[in-house]
Structures are given as structure tokens and as C-alpha cells.
Amino acid sequence: MTEIPLVRLLYPLALALLVAWWYISWSGDRKTPWAGLARMLAQLLLVGYVLAYIFQTEHVLVVLGTLALMSLAAGWIALRTETKKRIRLYPYALLGVVGGGGLALLVAVELVLRPEPWWKPSVLIPLGGMAFSNAMNAVSLAAERFFSERREGKGPTRARAAAYKAALIPATNALFAVGIVSIPGLMTGQILAGVSPLIAARYQILVMLMVYAAAGLAAAVFLEAVRRLAVDGEAGY
Structure with missing residues (x-):
């Protein structure tokens, strides 16, 4: 390159x-x-x-510690628009980011790519960043829309439905646009590095599936948690 x-x-x-x-x-x-x-x-x-x-590095704890810091930061940043509820919502945002992003990352790395060692940093860290950042954005959009709907008087279940749909708009748009409107960064980088476009396409398919799953799972976990709080009558939800 x-x-x-x-x-x-x-x-x-x-x-x-x-x-x-x-x-x-x-x-x-x-x-x-x-x-x-x-x-x-x-x-x-x-x-x-x-x-x-x-x-x-040759230390697995350094790699896992880096992923942990990334997820902790992602959970906090996801609630940037909900400053008054940020501390109370943080555990649920973190659960969404780690649960959704972590599961999508685990499947992509350990079941598909299968690097040696399993914690290979050049694989785990970049893909972890993609998974956690998309999970973060989905949780952020979900939180903003859920509480906006609640302030308008919508019930918890209807607010959850609207919020989930809004949270997946960027990831869904990316599915429609990839390869037609845009050539994603990973695929572009691999092609510039001399990798066959057909092989680069396989990697990009993996990434697109991973980030879509990360966003959807993270938003679902977060929204179900806050919906239950609202149903239980917690103040402010």
C-alpha cells in the first residue's frame, strides 16, 4: 500500500x-x-x-484489557445525549455494548476467522473497534428515540419499537448502499494492498454481518432493559 x-x-x-x-x-x-x-x-x-x-505484544491480558477499555468508553459515549440519566443508564448501555458487540465479535473472530493465537491483536482489536463502535451508535440512537417517545406519552412497548427501528437505520442503510453507493474502508484498504477483490469482498461481507448484528443485538439488549424499568414504574423511564 x-x-x-x-x-x-x-x-x-x-x-x-x-x-x-x-x-x-x-x-x-x-x-x-x-x-x-x-x-x-x-x-x-x-x-x-x-x-x-x-x-x-504477546500477552493476552493486554489485548483483553484493551477491548475492555474500548467497551467501557463506548457504553459511556453512547449516552452522550442523555446527560441527566447517564449514570443510571450506564450499566444497561454497557450491557448492550458488551453483550451485542461482544457476541458479534466472538462469532466473527473465533468461528469464522479463527486466528492463531485466538487473541491475535491485529485481528481482535480492529474488529473489536468496529463491533463496539456500531453497538455504541445503535445504543445512542435507541436511547435518544426511546426517551423522546416516552416524553411524547408513548407506552414503553411502542417506544421500544420506534427506538429499535431508529437505532438500526444506519446499519440497514449500509446494507443497501454497500458495493453500490460506497466501497467500505476495509475492502478499499485490502484492494489497495493488492488483495483480490473477490477475497476482499468475503472479508467485507463478514464485517457487514458483524456490525449489523452488533448494532441490532446491542440496541435490543439496552431497549429491553429500559422498557422493563419503565414497566416497573421507575421514575424518569
């Missing part, structure tokens, strides 16, 4: 800065675009060094 000199990243950065300028000019919000861009740059530069270390 062609190595990208750092200086060439200034070109897409210029476009991103243009978008940030429009955002600030039209919305008056000066904080969000700069904070987002700064965090993205810092986090990706940092994660590059961290992953270089993790990929060379």
Missing part, C-alpha cells in the same frame, strides 16, 4: 477546515468543530502509537 506523507494530509484538512468555517458562520457554535477536529487528530495519532505496541 502506498505510504502517505504527512504533508499530503494538509489537502483534506483544508476541506475539513472549510466545513468548520461554514459550521461556525451559520450556527454560531465555535467549539464543536474545533474540538472535534482536534480530538480526532490527537486520538488517531495516539492510537497509532498504542496499536503499534499492542500488535507486537
Whole structure:
């Protein structure tokens, strides 16, 4: 794969800065675009060094510890829109992320890819990131829609149905668009690295199934938990 000199990243950065300028000019919000861009740059530069270390490790606990930190962060970030209920909802969001994302990851890695060793970091960490991030997004959308429906007077079961449908919109859209509207990052990267498009397609099918399952399972676990709280008459649910 062609190595990208750092200086060439200034070109897409210029476009991103243009978008940030429009955002600030039209919305008056000066904080969000700069904070987002700064965090993205810092986090990706940092994660590059961290992953270089993790990929060379021979300790299973380092790999599992990394996955645990990823899931803990994902559960917390998923509730960004529910600040007043965040602490109370966190165990259920974490259960959704770990249960849904973890099960999808387990099936993809241990039943399909079967790396040696089973905890091979170059396989487990990237796929874990995909599974947990999609689970996180699904839980976030589910939480926002569920409580929005509840505030409008909908019952717990109807709110759950609407929230589950909303939570799966991104993952479902991706299923329809893949290969037609977009060529996903994993497949693009493999093709650029010289892998046969047919083999790359198999890996992408695996990833698409994994992230769809992760999103659906995570949202289902979270929504069923909060629905039961609402049925039991817990305040605020």
C-alpha cells in the first residue's frame, strides 16, 4: 500500500477546515468543530502509537484489557445525549455494548476467522473497534428515540419499537448502499494492498454481518432493559 506523507494530509484538512468555517458562520457554535477536529487528530495519532505496541505484544491480558477499555468508553459515549440519566443508564448501555458487540465479535473472530493465537491483536482489536463502535451508535440512537417517545406519552412497548427501528437505520442503510453507493474502508484498504477483490469482498461481507448484528443485538439488549424499568414504574423511564 502506498505510504502517505504527512504533508499530503494538509489537502483534506483544508476541506475539513472549510466545513468548520461554514459550521461556525451559520450556527454560531465555535467549539464543536474545533474540538472535534482536534480530538480526532490527537486520538488517531495516539492510537497509532498504542496499536503499534499492542500488535507486537504477546500477552493476552493486554489485548483483553484493551477491548475492555474500548467497551467501557463506548457504553459511556453512547449516552452522550442523555446527560441527566447517564449514570443510571450506564450499566444497561454497557450491557448492550458488551453483550451485542461482544457476541458479534466472538462469532466473527473465533468461528469464522479463527486466528492463531485466538487473541491475535491485529485481528481482535480492529474488529473489536468496529463491533463496539456500531453497538455504541445503535445504543445512542435507541436511547435518544426511546426517551423522546416516552416524553411524547408513548407506552414503553411502542417506544421500544420506534427506538429499535431508529437505532438500526444506519446499519440497514449500509446494507443497501454497500458495493453500490460506497466501497467500505476495509475492502478499499485490502484492494489497495493488492488483495483480490473477490477475497476482499468475503472479508467485507463478514464485517457487514458483524456490525449489523452488533448494532441490532446491542440496541435490543439496552431497549429491553429500559422498557422493563419503565414497566416497573421507575421514575424518569
